[in-house]
Amino acid sequence: HMQDKKLITYSTLTAMIEKLPTERFMKVHKSFVVSLDEIKSYSSNFVIIGQTNIPISRMLKTEVLKKLSGNQLSGK
Numbered sequence: 550h551m552q553d554k555k556l557i558t559y560s561t562l563t564a565m566i567e568k569l570p571t572e573r574f575m576k577v578h579k580s581f582v583v584s585l586d587e588i589k590s591y592s593s594n595f596v597i598i599g600q601t602n603i604p605i606s607r608m609l610k611t612e613v614l615k616k617l618s619g620n621q622l623s624g625k
Contacts, residue, residue: 552599577613578606591617 558565566574574584576582577596579593593614595602605613 550563574615575613577609578604585620588617 554560562576562580562582567578569582571598574582577584578602581603583596583598583603589599591597591614593610594605596605596613596617597603
């Protein structure tokens with residue numbers, strides 16, 4: 550999803566992740582990769598982008614929270 554449209558691709562999420570810059574994007578769940586620039590806030594279970602809560606998986610939680618706290622986002 551983008552701000553103004555949805556893109557459909559025939560690529561795998563893993564292939565997409567490999568092409569994205571790791572300093573700007575992060576996998577937070579098996580089904581979600583997010584732009585760090587778009588995260589408004591986060592909790593221990595979700596990142597919030599716009600009005601949407603995106604779940605943080607239990608397996609990625611430590612890594613995600615460590616990166617988010619290092620990016621100076623305001624955790625709530």
